[in-house]
């Protein structure tokens with residue numbers, strides 16, 4: 189992958205010089221924005237499930253494929269998922285898919301924009317043409333969810349991000365389990381947003397689905413920093429125990445990727461990099477991270493798996509999980 193102009197060699201993520209790889213003008217009809225793609229290997233190539241927002245404001249999911257995962261994208265309108273406008277749970281569109289392959293099936297966890305708020309839904313497919321809706325996994329408001337590809341003691345595991353209906357408590361990543369992908373329970377805070385000036389204070393959420401590595405489940409998550417001129421969406425890393433994903437074994441104390449290039453700074457929502465998919469390539473080390481830039485275009489960056497693992501070893505602070513007081517109100521350890 190060719191580095192972009194001014195890319196610093198010390199950065200973990202290297203942007204593809206051909207970014208953005210897909211944008212609205214690649215469509216034959218009027219499209220407002222295309223962003224936040226899920227990603228998977230499929231039939232020997234790379235398949236992206238694009239979030240395509242048309243000019244009504246509603247999003248649907250459309251397939252794009254490429255042999256090398258970087259160039260020559262073919263947008264295939266016959267494959268994808270259109271929201272069921274007659275179903276309340278996706279009345280206002282479907283957004284931000286995360287793809288987990290389980291056997292021969294692709295499980296897509298996506299945000300259903302319901303008339304009662306954004307929620308987490310699941311569907312599955314073998315060919316990205318025919319879809320089976322599997323229902324709502326988490327009620328509103330909840331987003332940023334993905335399945336692990338394996339079970340733990342016979343239970344499926346889902347990372348998700350509910351939003352408390354109470355200001356000031358922060359918005360955190362949760363973990364829930366299910367025996368059958370339908371009934372979910374054992375909900376617990378997995379990674380809490382930090383407080384104060386930390387890069388990942390107040391509001392965080394999962395990016396792509398967890399990736400199994402020799403050190404455990406690698407997690408890529410975004411954090412939203414509120415500034416005087418708006419939000420900045422950046423990305424950091426964490427590691428979960430291989431056998432018990434409720435155990436966070438490492439969490440980077442600094443962000444590893446943030447908006448910088450014009451296609452991340454200009455668009456419907458400036459200052460956003462938002463990955464929903466990543467693919468470990470056949471060399472066992474190259475990871476292609478697919479992300480939305482400024483809620484407007486689709487981009488890709490490359491990262492070395494071994495360097496990400498090393499980064500977590502070098503930059504993991506002591507963990508700062510919330511403690512519950514007898515009142516049940518979460519308190520946070522001093523981050524210093």
Ligand code: BMA
Pocket residue numbers: 224283284421457460462480483
């Ligand atoms: C999040 C989601 C994403 C979006 C991001 C930045 O809450 O809605 O779809 O990319 O905000 O606007």
